[in-house]
Amino acid sequence: xxxxxxxxxxxxxxxxxxxxxxxxxxxxxxxxxxxxxxxxxxxxxxxxxxxxxxxxxxxxxxxxxxxxxxxxxxxxxxxxxxxxxxxxxxxxxxxxxxxxxxxxxxxxxxxxxxxxxxxxxxxxxxxxxxxxxxxxxxxxxxxxxxxxxxxxxxxxxxxxxxxxxxxxxxxxxxxxxxxxxxxxxxxxxxxxxxxxxxxxxxxxxxxxxxxxxxxxxxxxxxxxxxxxxxxxxxxxxxxxxxxxxxxxxxxxxxxxxxxxxxxxxxxxxxxxxxxxxxxxxxxxxxxxxxxxxxxxxxxxxxxxxxxxxxxxxxxxxxxxxxxxxxxxxxxxxxxxxxxxxxxxxxxxxxxxxxxxxxxxxxxxxxxxxxxxxxxxxxxxxxxxxxxxxxxxxxxxxxxxxxxxxxxxxxxxxxxxxxxxxxxxxx
Numbered sequence: 001x002x003x004x005x006x007x008x009x010x011x012x013x014x015x016x017x018x019x020x021x022x023x024x025x026x027x028x029x030x031x032x033x034x035x036x037x038x039x040x041x042x043x044x045x046x047x048x049x050x051x052x053x054x055x056x057x058x059x060x061x062x063x064x065x066x067x068x069x070x071x072x073x074x075x076x077x078x079x080x081x082x083x084x085x086x087x088x089x090x091x092x093x094x095x096x097x098x099x100x101x102x103x104x105x106x107x108x109x110x111x112x113x114x115x116x117x118x119x120x121x122x123x124x125x126x127x128x129x130x131x132x133x134x135x136x137x138x139x140x141x142x143x144x145x146x147x148x149x150x151x152x153x154x155x156x157x158x159x160x161x162x163x164x165x166x167x168x169x170x171x172x173x174x175x176x177x178x179x180x181x182x183x184x185x186x187x188x189x190x191x192x193x194x195x196x197x198x199x200x201x202x203x204x205x206x207x208x209x210x211x212x213x214x215x216x217x218x219x220x221x222x223x224x225x226x227x228x229x230x231x232x233x234x235x236x237x238x239x240x241x242x243x244x245x246x247x248x249x250x251x252x253x254x255x256x257x258x259x260x261x262x263x264x265x266x267x268x269x270x271x272x273x274x275x276x277x278x279x280x281x282x283x284x285x286x287x288x289x290x291x292x293x294x295x296x297x298x299x300x301x302x303x304x305x306x307x308x309x310x311x312x313x314x315x316x317x318x319x320x321x322x323x324x325x326x327x328x329x330x331x332x333x334x335x336x337x338x339x340x341x342x343x344x345x346x347x348x349x350x351x352x353x354x355x356x357x358x359x360x361x362x363x364x365x366x367x368x369x370x371x372x373x374x375x376x377x378x379x380x381x382x383x384x385x386x387x388x389x390x391x392x393x394x395x396x397x398x399x400x401x402x403x404x405x406x407x408x409x410x411x412x413x414x415x416x417x418x419x420x421x422x423x424x425x426x
Contacts, residue, residue: 076122083115084270116281123240131206213242229422290351302340305333339414
């Protein structure tokens with residue numbers, strides 16, 4: 001029996017789900033709603049089950065979405081195909097090699113992971129991603145307008161009224177009168193109002209687009225996804241999984257249209273399996289980033305705040321420093337410590353939701369690899385792919401941990417500051 005590298009851990013998880021009472025990957029982000037499995041089963045069971053073409057048509061919908069999914073398929077297919085070839089040769093490579101540039105399992109695994117990362121980027125494009133970017137741009141426009149207002153108010157202090165300006169000052173574009181500055185401030189405030197209205201509409205549409213890919217979140221959930229350092233990764237994961245579902249439908253159709261010829265079926269089935277590697281890769285990367293990057297950085301924030309508090313108290317008690325200023329500093333650092341600890345707990349809950357399903361998936365490795373090696377590449381291939389598509393649909397029942405503990409205005413402001421620093425350091 002051939003063996004495959006551990007990076008194939010989730011590669012055939014969906015295969016293993018065939019005939020299972022419950023999809024081991026359902027409730028991916030903490031949901032245990034059984035309704036998704038029942039509803040999905042109806043797609044393939046019974047005499048009245050729709051054809052693959054009908055499912056594709058229903059899934060894709062309008063022409064614009066059909067074109068996007070077609071472009072996605074063409075864009076990601078070469079990467080998936082190349083990854084499949086590396087996976088297939090992995091078992092025959094030596095564990096290590098002392099000969100320079102000679103392939104071994106270690107170097108092959110590195111190439112596989114690099115290709116999986118490329119696939120993740122290609123699979124991250126969707127309407128959800130577009131709206132997320134537009135929300136980011138609206139927030140940046142609001143922040144810029146506020147910065148401009150602060151600058152104008154600073155300029156206004158030394159500016160003259162128009163009636164007091166000299167003729168030279170009046171034609172100098174750098175010497176604005178108080179009236180002109182006031183007009184600029186009004187314009188920036190109108191821009192903030194306009195962008196704030198746009199932002200509210202974008203967030204509503206963002207939630208609707210998430211719903212279309214099976215991610216049901218309330219307004220609090222939307223704020224959580226948009227304001228936390230893990231939010232972008234969770235949204236990307238949701239988009240990638242949904243796009244994998246659509247690519248699986250197209251692979252299933254191509255397999256059926258080929259008459260399930262052995263070589264064609266093997267190729268498409270291998271590509272399908274690689275997409276499950278992508279799922280495994282993005283899950284593990286998410287958990288690793290939380291545990292090895294974000295949480296340590298937040299611990300640094302908390303430790304620095306603790307040091308600042310200790311120093312301020314020493315200045316008060318020993319050096320007779322300005323008590324009012326130092327006590328305000330202590331309060332500010334206490335807020336930082338509290339927010340950092342809350343943020344850490346929030347990220348831990350996010351990581352636990354992902355890690356739980358990934359650990360369950362590991363237990364399926366032996367059966368998955370055996371299935372990948374021994375599956376009869378004939379009439380059952382399309383059926384297996386159809387089951388895989390059905391399981392992808394049940395995956396997306398995203399439940400985002402709430403940010404209720406951040407509802408305090410001061411804590412939320414500090415939380416957003418920390419998010420900016422965490423993102424800047426990525």
